[in-house]
Amino acid sequence: xxGHWHDxxxxxxxxxxxxxxxxxxxxQMSRDDKTGEAFLKITPLHxxxxxxxxxxxxxxxxxxxxxxxxxxYNNFRTRELKLTFLCVDSxxxxxxxxxxxxKNTLAVKHRxxxxxxx
Numbered sequence: 670x671x672g673h674w675h676d677x678x679x680x681x682x683x684x685x686x687x688x689x690x691x692x693x694x695x696x697q698m699s700r701d702d703k704t705g706e707a708f709l710k711i712t713p714l715h716x717x718x719x720x721x722x723x724x725x726x727x728x729x730x731x732x733x734x735x736x737x738x739x740x741x742y743n744n745f746r747t748r749e750l751k752l753t754f755l756c757v758d759s760x761x762x763x764x765x766x767x768x769x770x771x772k773n774t775l776a777v778k779h780r781x782x783x784x785x786x787x
Contacts, residue, residue, distance in 0.1 A: 690766030691716035693756040698744075702776045709745040709771065711735060715763040716756035728755040728768055749773065 675682045692714040700707045713719050719742070720732040732755070740746045755768045 688763050689715050690764045691756040691758050692766050693719060693754050693769045695754060695769055695771045697771075700774065704748065705773065705776065706746055706748045707773050708740070709747065711742045711745050711754065713742070713756040716758040716765075718757045718759050720755045720757065722753045723749050724751055724753075726753065728753055730757060747773070750775075 673684045673686065675684075675686065693716075694712040694714065696710045696712070698708045698710050711719055719735040720728040720730060721735060722728040722732050726732075735742060735745060735754075750773050751770060753768050753770045755765065757765050
C-alpha cells in the first residue's frame with residue numbers, strides 16, 4: 670500500500686503501512702429455543718482459517734478448526750454456551766489478530782403449579 674494516505678482527523682499519515690491484522694466477525698443467524706442450538710455466520714477477515722475453543726480457553730492453531738462438519742462458515746451450528754474464535758492467515762501475510770468470544774443465550778422456562786389454595 671505504498672503511497673496511500675490515512676486521515677487521522679487533525680493530521681494525515683503517509684504509507685507504507687503494514688498489512689492489517691486478521692479479524693473475525695461472528696453473527697448469530699438464528700437460534701432454536703427448544704434445543705439451545707444456534708446457527709452462526711462466521712466471516713474471517715484478512716485470513717483464511719478459523720480455529721475455536723469451547724468455554725474460556727483461548728484458541729490456537731492446535732485448536733478445533735471450523736470445517737464443513739459443523740456446517741462451515743455460513744451455517745456453523747452449536748449448542749455450547751461460549752465459543753472463542755481465532756482467524757489465521759495461512760500465507761503469513763497478515764499477522765494474527767485478537768480472538769473473538771461469542772456467547773449463547775439462555776432460555777429460562779418456568780411453570781406455575783397450584784395445589785389447592787397454594
